Amino acid sequence: MNFSDCCLPLSKACKPNLSSQAKLVRGIFDVLGSNFFSHTSDVEYPRNICSGKRPLTDEMKRSASSPFKTEALVNFLIRKIDDDEVESLKAAYGFNANTKVDKNDFCLAIARQLRLIFEANKSEVENVILEEYERIRLGDSDTVSDYYAPLYPGDEVLNYSNPRVQDVNTYQKFFIELDIINTGSVPWVNRHLVYQRPSTSGPLPVGEDVIALPTTVNPKGTFRSTIEMDARGSEGYFRCRFEMQDSDGNNCFPGREKFDYRVNVVFALTAE
Numbered sequence: 001m002n003f004s005d006c007c008l009p010l011s012k013a014c015k016p017n018l019s020s021q022a023k024l025v026r027g028i029f030d031v032l033g034s035n036f037f038s039h040t041s042d043v044e045y046p047r048n049i050c051s052g053k054r055p056l057t058d059e060m061k062r063s064a065s066s067p068f069k070t071e072a073l074v075n076f077l078i079r080k081i082d083d084d085e086v087e088s089l090k091a092a093y094g095f096n097a098n099t100k101v102d103k104n105d106f107c108l109a110i111a112r113q114l115r116l117i118f119e120a121n122k123s124e125v126e127n128v129i130l131e132e133y134e135r136i137r138l139g140d141s142d143t144v145s146d147y148y149a150p151l152y153p154g155d156e157v158l159n160y161s162n163p164r165v166q167d168v169n170t171y172q173k174f175f176i177e178l179d180i181i182n183t184g185s186v187p188w189v190n191r192h193l194v195y196q197r198p199s200t201s202g203p204l205p206v207g208e209d210v211i212a213l214p215t216t217v218n219p220k221g222t223f224r225s226t227i228e229m230d231a232r233g234s235e236g237y238f239r240c241r242f243e244m245q246d247s248d249g250n251n252c253f254p255g256r257e258k259f260d261y262r263v264n265v266v267f268a269l270t271a272e
Helices: 003-013 021-031 044-051 058-063 070-080 083-092 103-119 129-137
Strands: 157-159 165-169 173-182 192-195 210-212 222-230 236-245 259-266
Touching: 003 021, 003 044, 003 083, 003 103, 021 044, 021 070, 070 103, 083 103, 103 129, 173 259
Parallel strands: 165 259
Antiparallel strands: 157 173, 173 222, 192 210, 192 236, 236 259
16 A cells, blocks of 8 residues: 555545545644645646656655654544544545444554555555454454564565455355465465464365475565455455465564455355
């Protein structure tokens, strides 16, 4: 997720409180203590940043106050996001349709996503809004930068797997399509994706729990695989969680849900 990916859905959800993409971008920069746009009345530049026609530059990121003004940004989002647009915004960020969200906590999760974007040394970061929302609901503190530190400095991954949320029936076989990219500077050598079996009920792989990556996946390299899953018989909202582990069994991305796939299992009568 980049700045535009985060802001385009916001720009729709903030109408009529903010009438344009440019006003949204200016508002975000203002509450973050930046004067980057204060010297000009130009609307095209901030609009193009929101739309993705122009990037969020390192200079723009550095213009925001340090430490990051999370609370001010949350209050801004709470005021500007229209209550009637929360459901649409939730869907745009990949939440399951059945997930009921608290607006205040939702805005905090979005603010944490923007903090990750502003503090990253690259333009693309993982979409963590759903993950952060769930952490917030569990009472976790805002340690977003430390929380997402990899085991190996310079290691990074983007997960383009689709979909990350599925609705399936009990006992249905379904598929998880893995599509991950090594976006860091560390080659992945002898790594595996290991399924974390639930302690009670929940979907399970039809085959093996351990998926071997190629011997070496170099930076900018990709890995794709299709995993068949069995929903089994319990209803509910489950996480199908994988870990990327090194040859010693260490989690390469501790504390992160890089390879989580959420499944909503609903009861379905089976044909006799």
